[in-house]
Amino acid sequence: MIKEHGPIGRAQVARRSGLSPASITKITGDLLAEGGILETDTGESSGGRRPILLEINPTGGYVIGLKVTEYGVIGVLTDMTADVLEKQKDSLEGTSPEAVAACLASQVDSLCHAAGIPREDVLGVGVGLSGLVNASQCLSRQNPFLGWRDAPIGGLLQSHVHVPVYIDNDVNTLTFAERLFGHGRGVDDFIVVTIGRGVGLGMVLDGQVYSGAHGGAGEFGHTIVQEDGLLCDCGKYGCLETYVGESGLLRAAAECDDLPAVRSMDELIDLGLAGNKSAMAIFATAGDMLGRGISNLINILNPSLILISGEGVRAEEMLFDPMHAAVEKHTMPVLFPDTEILVDPWGDDAWAIGAACLVLGEVFRSPVQNAVPSAVPQMSG
Numbered sequence: 001m002i003k004e005h006g007p008i009g010r011a012q013v014a015r016r017s018g019l020s021p022a023s024i025t026k027i028t029g030d031l032l033a034e035g036g037i038l039e040t041d042t043g044e045s046s047g048g049r050r051p052i053l054l055e056i057n058p059t060g061g062y063v064i065g066l067k068v069t070e071y072g073v074i075g076v077l078t079d080m081t082a083d084v085l086e087k088q089k090d091s092l093e094g095t096s097p098e099a100v101a102a103c104l105a106s107q108v109d110s111l112c113h114a115a116g117i118p119r120e121d122v123l124g125v126g127v128g129l130s131g132l133v134n135a136s137q138c139l140s141r142q143n144p145f146l147g148w149r150d151a152p153i154g155g156l157l158q159s160h161v162h163v164p165v166y167i168d169n170d171v172n173t174l175t176f177a178e179r180l181f182g183h184g185r186g187v188d189d190f191i192v193v194t195i196g197r198g199v200g201l202g203m204v205l206d207g208q209v210y211s212g213a214h215g216g217a218g219e220f221g222h223t224i225v226q227e228d229g230l231l232c233d234c235g236k237y238g239c240l241e242t243y244v245g246e247s248g249l250l251r252a253a254a255e256c257d258d259l260p261a262v263r264s265m266d267e268l269i270d271l272g273l274a275g276n277k278s279a280m281a282i283f284a285t286a287g288d289m290l291g292r293g294i295s296n297l298i299n300i301l302n303p304s305l306i307l308i309s310g311e312g313v314r315a316e317e318m319l320f321d322p323m324h325a326a327v328e329k330h331t332m333p334v335l336f337p338d339t340e341i342l343v344d345p346w347g348d349d350a351w352a353i354g355a356a357c358l359v360l361g362e363v364f365r366s367p368v369q370n371a372v373p374s375a376v377p378q379m380s381g
């Protein structure tokens with residue numbers, strides 16, 4: 001709560017949490033002693049003594065976030081406000097869970113060493129993975145790029161690093177980051193759509209990240225947009241990803257006689273941004289398909305905010321103008337005006353920062369949210 005609403009006074013924390021002022025004094029006293037929070041500038045007073053405000057102490061601890069791609073690991077070491085102090089990229093030397101765990105552990109060591117932070121000051125390591133993840137069991141249920149089924153990657157890494165390890169689907173980790181520090185701060189119903197190697201979806205519904213009964217919710221890229229359409233990596237035909245994901249875009253590019261050979265979405269984006277009409281047409285089709293999919297999400301979930309993220313945001317208007325047009329065309333008119341769509345600027349380390357936020361989310365969850373309210377929370381204002 002101090003993270004979400006800080007700087008905030010003790011009285012407000014008590015009011016919002018429903019805990020007694022005495023409990024809040026005890027909990028915040030413990031947090032101050034541990035260095036987790038700071039007392040900061042005094043706030044506005046409505047008469048009488050000016051209240052002392054509390055906020056997160058950025059250097060109260062450190063966390064590490066690691067994103068595993070099909071080629072390597074991108075890692076960051078951050079402070080408690082997710083500011084990056086050190087970042088690194090390594091290649092994978094093998095794709096077995098054991099080999100990847102060893103690579104992750106070695107990056108944890110080298111991030112700590114480079115930042116001059118002792119391992120015991122690291123509060124936890126978060127790992128973002130593609131595919132289906134059972135976060136509570138620290139299990140990668142299915143990773144399409146590494147060929148894993150039920151890989152105990154969290155436990156393997158924990159046995160190397162001896163600090164708490166948290167894993168989740170990479171799009172969920174980005175969603176955590178938006179919830180803690182980004183546009184989703186204080187927003188109870190929003191979704192994150194990512195465009196990159198695949199097409200991902202993270203959901204915050206009623207204030208909680210939603211992952212489904214078995215961690216498999218959000219496979220937006222595998223919703224069917226074209227009956228008898230193109231074959232997808234998942235084995236089905238006509239998935240959204242076959243139009244909007246990287247391999248779908250590259251397949252469309254390969255079928256264009258007047259396009260030079262392209263090896264990545266980045267190269268195709270560069271061609272389009274330079275004015276190549278065929279490349280622009282591929283992104284226009286992708287944007288239209290994406291917009292249809294997003295309109296379905298709005299009609300089902302009625303989010304107040306949709307954040308578009310991922311490597312594909314570099315395609316800018318050639319993707320997003322047709323996307324916006326399709327969203328407006330296909331969304332129920334009564335729901336359309338209630339939904340804001342924002343395209344997030346993309347940084348190389350965004351996935352890894354998201355993974356770090358997985359740990360920060362756990363750290364900030366306790367102890368106020370774990371305490372039992374002494375009374376029904378009062379309405380503020």
Ligand SMILES: [Zn+2]
Pocket residue numbers: 221222232233234235236239241
């Ligand atoms: Zn599919």
